[in-house]
Amino acid sequence: xxxxxxxxxxxxxxxxxxxxxxxxxxxxxxxxxxxxxxxxxxxxxxxxxxxxxxxxxxxxxxxxxxxxxxxxxxxxxxxxxxxxxxxxxxxxxxxxxxxxxxxxxxxxxxxxxxxxxxxxxxxxxxxxxxxxxxxxxxxxxxxxxxxxxxxxxxxxxxxxxxxxxxxxxxxxxxx
Numbered sequence: 575x576x577x578x579x580x581x582x583x584x585x586x587x588x589x590x591x592x593x594x595x596x597x598x599x600x601x602x603x604x605x606x607x608x609x610x611x612x613x614x615x616x617x618x619x620x621x622x623x624x625x626x627x628x629x630x631x632x633x634x635x636x637x638x639x640x641x642x643x644x645x646x647x648x649x650x651x652x653x654x655x656x657x658x659x660x661x662x663x664x665x666x667x668x669x670x671x672x673x674x675x676x677x678x679x680x681x682x683x684x685x686x687x688x689x690x691x692x693x694x695x696x697x698x699x700x701x702x703x704x705x706x707x708x709x710x711x712x713x714x715x716x717x718x719x720x721x722x723x724x725x726x727x728x729x730x731x732x733x734x735x736x737x738x739x740x741x742x743x744x745x746x747x748x749x
Contacts, residue, residue, distance in 0.1 A: 576588040576630055576640055581683045584644055584645065584646060584647060584652075584683055586655065586687055586688065588642060588643075589627065589628075589642060589643050589654060589656075590625075591621050591622075593624060593643045594620040594623075596651050597643060598617045601614050601670070606670055606673060609705070609709045636660070636661055638657075638658070639657075640656060642654060642688065652671050652672055652680060655668070655685055655687075657698075657701075659698060663699040664700045665700070666701075667692075668703070676711070681715055682715060685715070689719070693745040699745050700742060702732060703721060704732065706737055706739075713741075716741045722742060723739065728740055728742070
């Protein structure tokens, strides 16, 4: 069972359909879509998506889908962190914070809490992140989190696009 997490300034709540109402406003920030994706089509669409993700598993049961809503302690949500955990002990992570919270170290704090949980509770030995090459904000965040550029052979294994970068963090030494 996915559990809530906490850091000094944040709480990370397992994402559920009722979070859609609060998260719709966070995810409607156009700045977070500068490099990829797009805002949710509607609050109903987001609620349905969150409801489907509550299973915490892929349809074939092979992947664990772990999603947390990131909230300032006792206050509003600021974004989310998520991980797809594969049977091999590898996790693919992602994160989104509203642009009004950028530059405060909150993404790093949220990701550190998630990475510690992935290593300690889910047995993740390697975390990976894929992002657009032009997104230097993500590059710097991942570097601060101890991620390093992946070898080129990993790009084909992870189906990384030509406009994307893949970074990897071995979890044993830092988690």
